[in-house]
Amino acid sequence: MEKAVADSIEAVVFDLGGVLIDWNPLYLYRRLLPDEEAARRFLAEVCTPAWNGQFDAGKPFAEGVAELSAEFPHHGELISAFHTRWPEMLGGAIEGTVAILEELRRAEVALHAISNWSSETFPIAAERYAFLSYFEVLIVSGERKLAKPDPAIFELFLQETGLSATACVFIDDNAENIATASRLGFKAIRFRDPETLRRDLGALGLLSAQSAV
Template sequence: MKPLKNIIFDFGGVLVDWNPRYLYDKYFGDEERSEWFLNNICLYSWNLQMDGGKPFAEGVSELQAQHPEWKEAIAIYHTRWVEMMGGEVEGTADVLRRLKAAGYKIYGLTNWSAETFPMIRDTYPVFGEFDGIVVSGEEHLLKPDAAIYRCLLDRYALTPAESIFIDDNEANVAAALDLGLEAHRFLGATELERSLREDYGLEF
């Protein structure tokens, strides 16, 4: 195994806590209704369309046409999107900053809407630590498609064998491994730090 030089982070569920339940539990005042709505109306697969580059206005309008009785609840998925953020995932930003201080290059590869990504980038100072970021909504590509990984590797001239990708989604981790990167399934910052030190020999 080549010494690792590049650490590539996913964002949602790894660096920042994003969950539509934070908004809809408040909106409905009923956790069961919130869960039903997100499992039957504003599905994760629908959200992925915006992550892939569809404008929110278009996605919202299409879904409202299918479910007019939920028009207002669908609208706030965009207009109150920031209320889905729960802050930073505990400990990850600290690990990232120590990696950066030790001389490793830090990159981001995320499925995120191009419209909403600036909201988190400008809210959390840790995003200033990155040497480069690829956002799915800007590229009209989605993980785990190999093309978005190649986009990051090519844009920043990264050697796969010198890079490790950190994501909480098993399919995204598997796709990175298929392309010759090292990869870690994120289960928490403590386990991440242990693995980077013990399994990959990183010093930070």
């Protein structure tokens, strides 16, 4: 049964942030604000996920920072840091997931990625994380002016790879992105942690359910 499922899968498609790469604005703002509560409040009320999402969809940082600084002039320096000190938001690779990626690569499974990421900051990650070179097709939202969960970015991926959605496993930590992918026919897996992902991929016959040695 597992082999039959595996034989129907032609590719595994990864999200990056939160799945393979630990990215979190709190890493920076804990340094810039007095305490954890202040950092979380600032990111909930000023440099919000929705504001950051504009950069993922292609908006230039300079434009977004200028607009928000005009709205919150007393926070101008903190807002600017979201761009100028962006690398400090990057943590390490999520090693358990990278190990899974490596194992799939050794098994010659086709690997692709669809990531919500600014075109201005993605080169920083590409230089830091060598495994990003493993992907045959890597769709960066900021470069395409499309972002998940918009179905159009998934459709663009299918067009560029020539794959059908039903032949792809899609892995993402965001529930909305998973819902869209599932509606389009992808075998969608909500990422929670590397151990659970290994079991999920094992159930599809793509790799061992046991940790790689």
